[in-house]
Amino acid sequence: MWARALWLGLRAPLGGPRGFTSKTDLQGSGRITAEMIEHLERLALVDFGSREAVARLEKAIAFADRLRAVDTDGVEPMESVLEDRCLYLRSDNVVEGNCADELLQNSHRVVEEYFVAPPGNIPLPKLDEQEPFPHS
Amino acid sequence: MAAPVLRRGCRGRLWALACVDGGSCHGRGAPTGSPSNRIRGQSSVAQQPLHTAQKPRKGEHNWAAVVGLEIHAQISSNSKLFSGSQVRFSAPPNSLVSFFDASLPGTLPVLNRRCVEAAVMTGLALNCHINKKSLFDRKHYFYADLPAGYQITQQRLPIAVNGSLTYGVSAGKERGQVIPKTVRVKQIQLEQDSGKSLHDDLRSQTLIDLNRAGVGLLEVVLEPDLSCGEEAATAVRELQLILQTLGTSQANMAEGQLRVDANISVHHPGEPLGVRTEVKNLNSIRFLAKAIDYEIQRQINELENGGEILNETRSFHEKLGCTVSMRDKEAKQDYRFMPEPNLPPLLLYDATSLPIGADPRQVIDIDQIRETLPELPSVTRERLVQQYGMLPEHSFTLLNEVGLLEFFQNVIKETRAEPKKVTSWVLNIFLGYLKQENLAVSESPVTPSALAELLDLLDSRTISSSAAKQVFEELWKREGKTPGQIVSEKQLELMQDRGALEQFCYSVMDVKKGNPRAINKLIGLVRKATLNRADPAVIKEILEKQLSS
Numbered sequence: 020m021w022a023r024a025l026w027l028g029l030r031a032p033l034g035g036p037r038g039f040t041s042k043t044d045l046q047g048s049g050r051i052t053a054e055m056i057e058h059l060e061r062l063a064l065v066d067f068g069s070r071e072a073v074a075r076l077e078k079a080i081a082f083a084d085r086l087r088a089v090d091t092d093g094v095e096p097m098e099s100v101l102e103d104r105c106l107y108l109r110s111d112n113v114v115e116g117n118c119a120d121e122l123l124q125n126s127h128r129v130v131e132e133y134f135v136a137p138p139g140n141i142p143l144p145k146l147d148e149q150e151p152f153p154h155s
Numbered sequence: 156m157a158a159p160v161l162r163r164g165c166r167g168r169l170w171a172l173a174c175v176d177g178g179s180c181h182g183r184g185a186p187t188g189s190p191s192n193r194i195r196g197q198s199s200v201a202q203q204p205l206h207t208a209q210k211p212r213k214g215e216h217n218w219a220a221v222v223g224l225e226i227h228a229q230i231s232s233n234s235k236l237f238s239g240s241q242v243r244f245s246a247p248p249n250s251l252v253s254f255f256d257a258s259l260p261g262t263l264p265v266l267n268r269r270c271v272e273a274a275v276m277t278g279l280a281l282n283c284h285i286n287k288k289s290l291f292d293r294k295h296y297f298y299a300d301l302p303a304g305y306q307i308t309q310q311r312l313p314i315a316v317n318g319s320l321t322y323g324v325s326a327g328k329e330r331g332q333v334i335p336k337t338v339r340v341k342q343i344q345l346e347q348d349s350g351k352s353l354h355d356d357l358r359s360q361t362l363i364d365l366n367r368a369g370v371g372l373l374e375v376v377l378e379p380d381l382s383c384g385e386e387a388a389t390a391v392r393e394l395q396l397i398l399q400t401l402g403t404s405q406a407n408m409a410e411g412q413l414r415v416d417a418n419i420s421v422h423h424p425g426e427p428l429g430v431r432t433e434v435k436n437l438n439s440i441r442f443l444a445k446a447i448d449y450e451i452q453r454q455i456n457e458l459e460n461g462g463e464i465l466n467e468t469r470s471f472h473e474k475l476g477c478t479v480s481m482r483d484k485e486a487k488q489d490y491r492f493m494p495e496p497n498l499p500p501l502l503l504y505d506a507t508s509l510p511i512g513a514d515p516r517q518v519i520d521i522d523q524i525r526e527t528l529p530e531l532p533s534v535t536r537e538r539l540v541q542q543y544g545m546l547p548e549h550s551f552t553l554l555n556e557v558g559l560l561e562f563f564q565n566v567i568k569e570t571r572a573e574p575k576k577v578t579s580w581v582l583n584i585f586l587g588y589l590k591q592e593n594l595a596v597s598e599s600p601v602t603p604s605a606l607a608e609l610l611d612l613l614d615s616r617t618i619s620s621s622a623a624k625q626v627f628e629e630l631w632k633r634e635g636k637t638p639g640q641i642v643s644e645k646q647l648e649l650m651q652d653r654g655a656l657e658q659f660c661y662s663v664m665d666v667k668k669g670n671p672r673a674i675n676k677l678i679g680l681v682r683k684a685t686l687n688r689a690d691p692a693v694i695k696e697i698l699e700k701q702l703s704s
Contacts, residue, residue, distance in 0.1 A: 062489055064297070098290065101499040108517055111233045111269035115253035116240035122249060122257050122365075132248040133362035136299030138354060 051077055219424045220451040221431070222387050222417055223379035226394060227372045228404040229348065229412040230273045236347055236371030237264035237307065244410055248364040256369040258302035263497050268519070270371040271314070273403040274345050275503065275524050277373055278315030280397050280531055281340050285521050287503045289314040291345075291495040296488060299363050300350035308374075310492050313344035314501065320377065321533060322393040324386065325548055333547040338390050339378040348372050373404065379418065383451065384444030391415055392440055396532045396554060408439050417447050420464070421454045429454070430464040434478055436471050446471035450478050535560070543567075543574035552582055558596030559586070565603035572610035580610060584624065588631055600633040609638040619690055622647040650689045653697075659684050660697050674698055 056067050067073050119132055128135035232242055240253040255262035278285050290312040293305040318340035323333040350368035352361045375394065381387045395413060398404040406413040420431035434450055437443045449471075454464050469478040504510065506522040530538075536550035553560045563581045567574060585606065589599060609630070613623045622642070629641045642648055650656050659681050674695065681694045 058489070062295070062491060098494045099496060099499060101496075104499040105517065106266060106499045106501050108268035108271065108519070109234075109239070109265045110516065111267055112239065113234050113241040114239035115234075115255075116251045118254075119247065119249040119252065122252060122254075122259075125257075125259075128360075130360075130362055132250075133353070133364055134249070134299075136352075136361045136363050138356070138359050138361050140297055 051080075216423055218421050218455050220382050220419065220421045220454075221379045221428060222381040222383070222419050222447055222451075223431075224377040224381065224387060224391065225416045225418070226375040226377070226391065227348075227414045227416075228277075228375065228394075228398055228406055230270050230371035230373055231402060231404050232267060232269045232273065232371060234267055234269075235369040236267055236270050236345065238262075238369055239265075240369070242370050243366075246366055248362075249366060251366040252368065256302075256365055258304075264307060264495070266498065266501070267371060268516070270345060271501065271503075271519055272524060273371070273401075274314045274343060274373055275519065275521055276401050276528060277375070277398065277403050278318065278343050279521070279525050279528060280401055281315070281318035281320055281343070281375070283315035283318030283340060283343060285315050285503060286312060287505075287508070287521075288312065289501045289503075291498045291501070292492050293495050295491045295493075298349070298352075299361055300352045300365070300368065302350070302365065302368065306347050306349065307495050307498075308346035309344035311494075313342040314503075315343040316341070318343070320390055320394055320397075322386075322390045323547070323551060324389060325551070333551065336386065336390075338380040338386075341376040341378050343376075344374050346372050346374055384447035387415075387417065387447050388440045388444035391443060392555075393532065395440075400529055400532055402529075411438070414438070415443055417443070417450075419447060419450045419454070421451060421458065429458075430466050432464060432466065432478075433468045434471055435468060435481070442471055442473060445476060446478055449476060453478065543578060545575070545578045549578055549582055552586070556586065556589075556596060562596050562599070562603055566607045566610070569604055569607035570610045570614070572607075572614040576610060576614070580606065584627060588627075601627070601630045605630055605638060612638060612642060616649060616690065618642055618647050619649055619687070621687065622649070646686075646688065648688065650685055653693070656681075656685070656689055656693065657697055657701070659689075660694065660701055674702065 051073055056073060059065065060067060067076070123129050123132060123134070126134045229242075230236070234240060235242055235253075235256065238253040238255040240256055241251045243251060253262075255264065275285055289309055291307055292310045294308050294310065295305040297304060319337050320340055321335050321337045323335050325333055348367050348370040350363055350365040352363055354361050377390070381390060391413075395406040395408075398406040398413075404412060408414075415437050417434045417437065418431045419434060420429040422429040432450065432454070434446050437446055450469070457464060465480075468481045470481045471477075472479050503519050503521055505520060509518065509520055532554050536547065536554060539545060539550040539553060540547055553563055559581070562585075563577065566577050566581065570577060585599070585601065588601075589596065606627075609623060609626055612618050612626075613620065618626065625645070625647060626638050626641045629636070629645070630638065636644070660677075677698050678691060678694050681698070682689060682691065
């Protein structure tokens with residue numbers, strides 16, 4: 020318990036992520052709101068079914084926050100461990116395809132060589148419609 | 156939703172002038188048929204119904220519209236951007252799909268060299284700065300036609316930035332004057348296309364065909380420098396021509412190879428920009444102009460009536476001629492961009508930085524690509540004007556119609572007639588006949604050689620101008636006869652015997668000496684008597700001589 024408090028204390032002020040802006044930035048309090056959970060569930064289709072799962076998420080974020088303690092002023096971020104590799108260029112020849120039968124076997128439902136999907140995205144039930152789980 | 160009242164503020168031409176002079180098109184009425192029809196060639200601006208509102212509405216201020224375009228062009232290549240399956244317009248469903256395209260686990264993207272070259276060529280043609288290092292990212296969203304759940308694109312660092320696209324608006328007081336306008340190109344990026352969804356509302360399901368999934372796209376993002384439907388349509392048309400000339404995309408809107416989304420907002424000049432809406436589902440240049448103008452007017456009407464504009468996505472409804480809200484799209488999408496972990500940065504080189512001893516198939520030299528660029532449309536037009544003395548407007552028309560320029564050049568090669576004559580015949584008569592029967596140049600019954608022969612006969616004064624038109628009409632009937640044959644069959648040759656003509660003139664002359672206007676009547680009589688086989692200029696000359704004697 021005390022370790023966690025220590026981590027929170029060590030956290031440097033938010034410098035802001037470089038490159039991407041994402042709505043999933045923490046507000047800085049370390050707590051995750053129900054609104055945030057709903058947003059994450061919608062984006063990533065994961066199910067935070069219990070308070071325990073949310074707590075685990077908070078711990079994971081706090082753990083990663085230790086990175087902020089490192090001084091990265093003037094250091095270019097590494098975006099990919101492949102950054103020194105050569106990007107292979109393929110010549111423009113047709114070498115694949117014609118395996119519709121094989122691919123369609125993966126689908127639960129098929130209509131005349133088309134994959135079948137529900138019409139549009141199925142919306143997730145809204146927050147107030149969900150089974151509420153105990154917030155601590 | 157009430158249909159917009161189109162204010163008949165200005166005639167089409169004046170409106171186009173406003174576009175050019177003011178730099179911003181004011182929301183006073185939509186074009187009723189602008190002169191730039193001729194620039195656009197086959198696609199003409201739809202005639203808007205005129206709801207006459209004689210007095211301007213109360214509280215009508217000056218409005219300026221701001222239009223930004225995002226254009227997706229399918230790259231013309233044999234295989235897809237990251238896989239070796241074929242790129243083809245129509246094929247049995249899911250037959251052009253590889254394991255990677257179907258996003259089966261364990262598959263990896265492998266970049267197609269041709270697509271990179273296409274992107275560099277397009278960037279160079281649009282005066283962009285080519286980024287020697289560009290990066291690939293994942294853009295996440297859920298939809299059945301995107302099997303991986305993300306699209307590989309270039310959000311952080313695209314392959315080309317900061318370019319410009321110059322297009323010509325036909326306006327100005329002199330006929331045929333074309334005013335060049337420029338729209339800035341924000342960036343060009345490589346990205347994947349998604350598959351196709353066929354909605355089956357009856358059975359409440361969607362059928363997915365992944366043949367298109369993974370095809371390489373060039374996304375060209377234009378800065379919001381455009382201010383009306385006409386400008387947007389002309390700019391897109393010019394981009395289409397450039398892409399087709401480069402060969403990087405066939406850019407056929409009807410086949411979905413060129414798709415345009417428009418971001419539109421209105422504001423009072425001097426004030427901050429308004430809320431913008433995005434209009435999608437525009438699959439022809441004509442509808443693009445129509446949709447943009449409608450949306451501008453809709454926003455103006457809404458704001459003038461005290462309403463507000465929602466930042467939403469709208470779809471253009473062709474039959475109703477209006478935009479409708481696409482309610483099933485969420486207001487704001489969080490795409491959770493992240494670097495594509497399976498692709499290293501894309502590095503391009505030029506003559507100075509080319510690594511020694513590198514495999515030429517693995518490196519791309521920007522300078523080498525620049526050298527292989529073909530002549531761009533704007534340069535071709537300039538050359539036509541200089542070389543053949545035609546109006547700029549004519550050069551636009553020649554380039555606008557597929558195959559017309561080649562036809563024109565073939566006629567020029569084979570005929571002795573003056574270029575101006577050829578231009579006039581090709582653009583007025585030949586093109587007129589094609590349009591009447593809705594034929595492409597390739598389907599023309601008249602070959603360049605035939606037209607060249609006809610123009611030679613005209614040039615040597617063997618036949619008159621009206622006879623030539625008759626011959627052309629005959630040639631169009633596809634009976635396989637040459638112009639020479641038609642002329643002799645129908646006896647259309649001009650009378651070469653001056654003496655016989657003089658006899659005719661004497662015979663019709665009423666003694667109406669001194670009355671110059673009567674001469675036209677006499678010319679008419681002689682023409683009739685000679686069955687139209689005499690050159691009117693010669694008739695006039697003889698009659699004048701006879702009358703004065």
